[in-house]
Amino acid sequence: MLAVEADRIWKYFGDYPALRGASLEVEKGSCLALLGRNGAGKTTMLRILANLSRPTKGEIKTHVGKGGIGYLGHGIGVYDDLSAMENLLLFGELMGVTDPKQAAVEALERVGLTRVKDGLAREFSRGMRQRLAVARAFLHRPEILLLDEPFTSLDDRAIAVLQSLLKDALNSGATIVMSTHQIREAMELATHVALLERGKIAHTGPQTPEMLLDPGWLYRTYGEAG
Amino acid sequence: MPHGLATAFAIARKDLRTELRTKESINASASFALVILVLFSFAFNLERDEFYAISGGLLWLVYSFAGALIVNRSFSRELPNDCLDVLVASPAPGWAIFLGKAMAAFVLLTIVEAISLPIFGLFYNIHWMDSAGPLVIIILLATWGITIVGAAFSAVIVNVRLRELMLPVLLYPILIPLLIAAMGSTTALLSGEPLTGDNFSYVRQLIGFDAMYTALALYMIEFILVM
Amino acid sequence: MREKAIWILGLLGALTMIYNLHTVFLNLPDEAMQGAVYRIIFVHVPAAMNADLFYTIALISSILFLVKKNFIYDSIAVSCVEVATMLILVNLVTGSIWGKSQWGIWWAWDLRMTTQLMCFLLYLGYLVVRPAITEATQRATMSAFIAIFAYADIPLVLMAIRLPNVRTQHPGPVLETGQMAPMFLPPFGIGILALFLIASALVLVRLHQETSQREIDSLRRELHAI
Numbered sequence: 266m267l268a269v270e271a272d273r274i275w276k277y278f279g280d281y282p283a284l285r286g287a288s289l290e291v292e293k294g295s296c297l298a299l300l301g302r303n304g305a306g307k308t309t310m311l312r313i314l315a316n317l318s319r320p321t322k323g324e325i326k327t328h329v330g331k332g333g334i335g336y337l338g339h340g341i342g343v344y345d346d347l348s349a350m351e352n353l354l355l356f357g358e359l360m361g362v363t364d365p366k367q368a369a370v371e372a373l374e375r376v377g378l379t380r381v382k383d384g385l386a387r388e389f390s391r392g393m394r395q396r397l398a399v400a401r402a403f404l405h406r407p408e409i410l411l412l413d414e415p416f417t418s419l420d421d422r423a424i425a426v427l428q429s430l431l432k433d434a435l436n437s438g439a440t441i442v443m444s445t446h447q448i449r450e451a452m453e454l455a456t457h458v459a460l461l462e463r464g465k466i467a468h469t470g471p472q473t474p475e476m477l478l479d480p481g482w483l484y485r486t487y488g489e490a491g
Numbered sequence: 492m493p494h495g496l497a498t499a500f501a502i503a504r505k506d507l508r509t510e511l512r513t514k515e516s517i518n519a520s521a522s523f524a525l526v527i528l529v530l531f532s533f534a535f536n537l538e539r540d541e542f543y544a545i546s547g548g549l550l551w552l553v554y555s556f557a558g559a560l561i562v563n564r565s566f567s568r569e570l571p572n573d574c575l576d577v578l579v580a581s582p583a584p585g586w587a588i589f590l591g592k593a594m595a596a597f598v599l600l601t602i603v604e605a606i607s608l609p610i611f612g613l614f615y616n617i618h619w620m621d622s623a624g625p626l627v628i629i630i631l632l633a634t635w636g637i638t639i640v641g642a643a644f645s646a647v648i649v650n651v652r653l654r655e656l657m658l659p660v661l662l663y664p665i666l667i668p669l670l671i672a673a674m675g676s677t678t679a680l681l682s683g684e685p686l687t688g689d690n691f692s693y694v695r696q697l698i699g700f701d702a703m704y705t706a707l708a709l710y711m712i713e714f715i716l717v718m
Numbered sequence: 719m720r721e722k723a724i725w726i727l728g729l730l731g732a733l734t735m736i737y738n739l740h741t742v743f744l745n746l747p748d749e750a751m752q753g754a755v756y757r758i759i760f761v762h763v764p765a766a767m768n769a770d771l772f773y774t775i776a777l778i779s780s781i782l783f784l785v786k787k788n789f790i791y792d793s794i795a796v797s798c799v800e801v802a803t804m805l806i807l808v809n810l811v812t813g814s815i816w817g818k819s820q821w822g823i824w825w826a827w828d829l830r831m832t833t834q835l836m837c838f839l840l841y842l843g844y845l846v847v848r849p850a851i852t853e854a855t856q857r858a859t860m861s862a863f864i865a866i867f868a869y870a871d872i873p874l875v876l877m878a879i880r881l882p883n884v885r886t887q888h889p890g891p892v893l894e895t896g897q898m899a900p901m902f903l904p905p906f907g908i909g910i911l912a913l914f915l916i917a918s919a920l921v922l923v924r925l926h927q928e929t930s931q932r933e934i935d936s937l938r939r940e941l942h943a944i
Contacts, residue, residue, distance in 0.1 A: 278853055282939055315580045319717055321855075331582040340573025346509035358501050359581040361494075401577070643867070647860050652850050660846050661864065664839035665871050668878035675883050689882045696881060700874055707870055711863060714784055718856055 267326075268293040268409055268440035269314060274323035276309050283309040285464035286323070291442055291457075296435055298451040298472070299444040300483060301461035307444035308339070310461065311413050314442065327409070332361045335407030337415055341398035345387035349378050349397050352386060353404055360405040372400040376426050392420035399427050403434065410434060412443040416450045424450065452477050460487050495587040502578070502591025503598075506568070510599060516564045517599055524557040524607040532614055542615050547678030550611055551670050554604055554630075555637060555663070561600045562641025563658050565592045566649040575649070585713040593642040593708075600634050622680040629680065632697040633673035636704065640665055643708040646715050665704075672696035724922045731915030738908045746905065755819040760909040762812040765805045766834055768913045772802035772921065773837070777869045780862035792858035793928035795865060796848065797921045799841050805917060806838045827885045836875045840868035854935070 269291050276284040284306045291297050301307050312318040314325060315336040336342075343352045353372055357365030373379045376396040381389070386397060395418070402410065415427060431441060431454055445451035452458075458476060459469040460483055468487035475482045510516060531549055535542075569575035578588050612619050619626060644661045648654050676686065676693035684690055742760050776798035783791035813831045818824050825831075844864045851857035878884070898906065 277855075277939065312576075315576075317576050317580055317717065331580065334580065336577065336580045338573055338576055340571075340576065342573055342577040344505070344509060344574060345571065346512050347505070351505075351508070355501060355505050356577065356581070359498060359578070359583050361582055640867070647863055648847065650856070651847065651860075657843075657847050657850060661843040664836065664843060665867060667836060667839075668871060668874035671878040671884055672881060675881055679883070692881055696874070696877055699877070703870060703874065704867075707867065711866065714859055715863060718859055 266293045267291060268295075268329065269325065269327040269442070271310065271314065272324050272326060274310065274313060274320045274325075276306075276313065276318065277321045282464055284313075284320070287461065287464060287466050288323075289442075289459060289466065289469065291440055293440050294435065294438050295456045296431070296441040296443065296454050297457045297459055298455035299442060299459050299461060300451075301444070302488075304463075305461040306464045307461055308413050311336075311338070311411050311442065311444055314409075315411050329408050332405065333408040335402040335405065335410045337398060337402040337410075337412045339413055341394050343386050343394070343397050343401055346385060348383045348385055349373060349389075349400075350382040352397065353400060356401050357404055362405045368404055372404045375403070375430065376400045377422070391418070392423045395419050395423040396426055399423070399430060403430050406434075406437070406439075408439055410439060410441045410443075412441065414444055414446060416445060428454065458483060460484070462488055495584045496590075498583045498587040499591040499594065502583070502588055503594040506565075506592060506595030507598060509568070510564075510595070516561050517603060520557040520560040520600075520603045521606050523560060524553050524603060525610060527553050527556055528607065528611055528614055539616055542617065543682045544678065546615065546617050546681045547674040547676065549615070550608075550677055551633070551674045553607060553611070554600075554634070554673075555666060555670060557603050557607070558600050558634070558637040558641060559659055559662060561603065562596050562638055562645050562662075563655060565596050565642045565645040567645065567654065570649065579716050585716045586709045588716070589642065589646060589712040590709065592645075593639050596638040596642050597635055600638055601631070604630060604634065617681055619681060621683070625686045626677065626680050629673060629676045629686075629694070629697070632694070632701060633669055636669040636697065636700050637666060639701070639705050639708055643704075643712065646712060669697065669700045672700070720922070720926060724919055724926065727915055727922065728919035731912055731917075731919055734908060734912035734915060738905055738912050741905050741908075746902070753819075755816060758812050758816045760905055761913070762809055762816060763906070764910040764913045765809040765812065766830075767910055768917050769802040769805035769809065769834075769837070771914070772798040772805070772917060773841070773869065776802065776865055780865040783858055783862045789854070789858060789932060790929070792861065793925055793932070794921075795861065797924035797928060799844055799865065800924055801917050801920045803838060803841050803845065804920075805913070806834055806841075809834050810838065829879060832879050833872075833875055836879075837872065840871055841865075844868060854932075 267290055269289075271287060271289040273286045273288050274284050275282065275286055287306065287310060289297070289310070299307050299310065309318065313320050315334060315338075316331060317336075344355075347355065350369055350373065353369035354365050357368050362368045370379075370382075373382050376399055378393060378396055378400065381393065386394060389397065399415075402412070410431070416424060419427065428450065431443075435441065435454070441454070443451060443455070452472065455472050457469070457471050460467045468483070531552075535545065537545070566575070569578065579585070608619060611617065641658075641662055644658055648657050648661070651657055672693045676690060676697075679690050679693070680686065686694060738760065742757050746757070748754050748756075776795045779791045779795040779798065783789070783795065810831065813834070814824050817826055817828075817831070844861060847864065848857060848861055851860060
């Protein structure tokens with residue numbers, strides 16, 4: 266059963282075709298690593314999946330409503346002038362969580378920010394801000410998680426927290442689409458991979474041992490030369 | 492309370508909370524209002540009584556300039572950390588996000604106006620207390636018009652270059668019918684006239700403007716938020 | 719084919735205009751009170767009427783763009799707004815000249831002139847903001863939004879300048895008195911037609927320019943995609 270499907274997506278920004286007929290089928294409960302060089306279209310695809318951008322052509326098919334999607338983009342998506350608790354309460358309410366206070370408390374606990382729950386986000390260290398962002402994305406226990414290069418610039422503690430949360434999410438039946446450069450961290454969690462090359466899907470399929478052992482293998486085998 | 496409206500209030504509360512913590516736009520806006528009030532006192536060399544004739548015009552020039560500063564921040568405050576993305580991706584309807592921000596801008600602008608009014612009365616020796624009741628109604632009606640249209644344009648140009656320059660060019664022409672009514676009614680009130688008879692047409696104009704643009708903005712904002 | 723249509727329209731418009739001006743200057747008598755300068759009405763008013771027509775077409779086109787997402791509607795809208803704004807300028811300048819000869823001042827806040835000035839300002843925003851947006855879809859969407867907001871203001875402007883104590887209410891100049899002697903009606907009607915033909919030709923020229931630009935953009939896109 267498919268959690269989400271992207272059907273021949275084209276996206277133009279002015280002259281520039283960021284996505285050229287890219288199609289993806291994401292099985293429910295799987296973790297898809299979306300790989301590709303800079304400018305391949307990973308962020309564009311994720312934003313379209315997250316309802317932040319309309320495709321120029323093609324459509325997204327999913328049974329999951331906006332309240333079931335958790336998005337973690339490049340920006341951390343939390344307000345600097347609100348406390349960690351206030352941030353999560355707000356987003357809990359926006360995402361339609363039944364008991365925002367409870368969910369916020371649990372989320373803070375999970376990412377290890379309970380001690381600083383009343384501190385303003387602007388006062389946090391970088392790693393703490395990242396963990397708060399992760400708390401926000403997982404707050405409403407989303408069925409589909411869309412993460413754009415989540416492991417980039419995380420400190421070790423944040424990486425550990427994120428990996429743990431992702432594993433828990435997968436165990437609960439959630440679906441993950443994660444774009445990444447850090448192939449190793451992604452490959453540990455991924456069940457499937459898709460390679461985006463200049464707006465097109467060059468390869469998609471289950472993760473194989475070759476990919477896990479040698480991250481560059483995928484690019485060499487399916488990617489364009491140079 | 493219907494979900495959308497609750498969301499709007501949540502977002503309005505959030506905007507107000509963050510603004511009242513930093514006071515960035517209130518400070519800038521109130522300071523600007525004060526400077527203009529002082530500046531205008533040098534612009535005209537009128538007798539005390541003559542000031543009443545320009546009182547409405549003066550006050551609303553100050554309020555609309557202060558207002559532009561406030562509404563400009565409405566959507567631009569969502570840019571750091573890509574918070575706007577999170578709002579738009581959430582189940583919160585576009586109109587609710589927009590309405591919440593317009594309401595917050597409304598409150599912030601009324602705060603600045605409340606600060607400026609006594610100063611205005613002081614500098615120009617205008618006795619506004621006598622007509623305080625109707626005056627407040629006019630101020631609230633006109634301020635809503637400024638903030639609803641201002642917030643709409645704030646959303647439109649949030650990602651455009653030279654945003655601070657573009658907003659006045661877009662906003663002020665649209666506001667002219669509103670400001671004409673606000674200025675006229677304020678001058679009438681401060682000169683001791685009531686809002687009845689001919690003067691009631693000002694109120695009708697303000698209500699008409701507010702109703703039209705509130706409906707139009709709420710309906711059209713979806714086109715702007717996801718492109 | 720389209721080029722030919724533009725040429726024919728333009729020529730037709732120019733000829734009609736020349737014929738009309740000939741009639742107006744040579745065949746019509748001087749007016750009792752205003753002398754020779756009243757003839758300016760045969761350009762002044764048609765300019766305003768045509769401007770209103772083209773602003774209305776721009777409005778419809780903007781709405782159509784938002785509904786159908788076809789860029790041709792955006793091109794039609796911008797072409798019409800530009801030509802209409804130019805016509806307003808003609809209206810304002812001719813009105814100013816007329817006013818100077820009638821009252822000795824270049825600008826008096828009469829009801830109709832003020833309305834036209836407001837329209838000019840409203841669409842000035844449209845024309846100023848457009849170049850600042852580089853991405854085509856964003857630009858078209860935002861322009862459509864601005865055009866609709868601007869048009870919605872017009873009835874409000876008409877009401878506002880008739881409010882008590884507004885400057886335009888001061889007893890004073892109204893450039894046109896409303897009634898027109900029967901002998902003036904044909905040249906007046908032809909004047910409207912002449913300007914309509916010329917303006918249409920200009921709109922088509924601008925439209926041609928816009929569609930060519932989009933064709934270049936799409937060719938550039940295909941080049942990028944190779």
